[in-house]
Amino acid sequence: MLSENIQNAINRQINAELYSSYLYVAMAMYFESVDMSGAAKWMNAQAQEELVHADKFMNYVNERGGRVILDAIGKPPVEWKSVLDTFEAALDHERKVSSMINDLVTLARKENDHMTDNFLQWYVAEQVEEEASAGEVVRKLKLIGDSGGGRFMIDNELGQRVFNTAAGSGE
Numbered sequence: 001m002l003s004e005n006i007q008n009a010i011n012r013q014i015n016a017e018l019y020s021s022y023l024y025v026a027m028a029m030y031f032e033s034v035d036m037s038g039a040a041k042w043m044n045a046q047a048q049e050e051l052v053h054a055d056k057f058m059n060y061v062n063e064r065g066g067r068v069i070l071d072a073i074g075k076p077p078v079e080w081k082s083v084l085d086t087f088e089a090a091l092d093h094e095r096k097v098s099s100m101i102n103d104l105v106t107l108a109r110k111e112n113d114h115m116t117d118n119f120l121q122w123y124v125a126e127q128v129e130e131e132a133s134a135g136e137v138v139r140k141l142k143l144i145g146d147s148g149g150g151r152f153m154i155d156n157e158l159g160q161r162v163f164n165t166a167a168g169s170g171e
């Protein structure tokens, strides 16, 4: 059985994962509006991964006999200044999510909840990937600068990303 504290904290995390998905769909729609369909595809794949993250938490709460309580999802921004600005915002967001996962681990350890601690380790590893993939795009965009040709190339490269259920679920 989950403690009330841990159940509440996981419910907040479920909301954060669903917001992440919503945020990345908003970024995808911004990219569509500036004719960056490859970057939009990258963001849509990321949005689907976030749904897997939320789903894994929901399954875990149910398995432990807890109750998932869904809250309202915040409104994401509509516009960003540039492609680089958007990916920097995605990286910042992932850093915030990593810090939330760290806080959850700290809480699980404080309460001696080894099952939750063990479950959360998947997310600890996943956050390394999340920060690395957004960070890699940020670095490339900084190298390319403002050139139209570079923008075309990176859009093409980002468009190669496909949603991978295995990567999203960690299996």
Ligand code: OFO
Pocket (backbone or CB within 6 Å): 017, 020, 049, 050, 053, 093, 094, 097, 127, 130
């Ligand atoms: Fe769920 O990892 Fe991104 O937010």
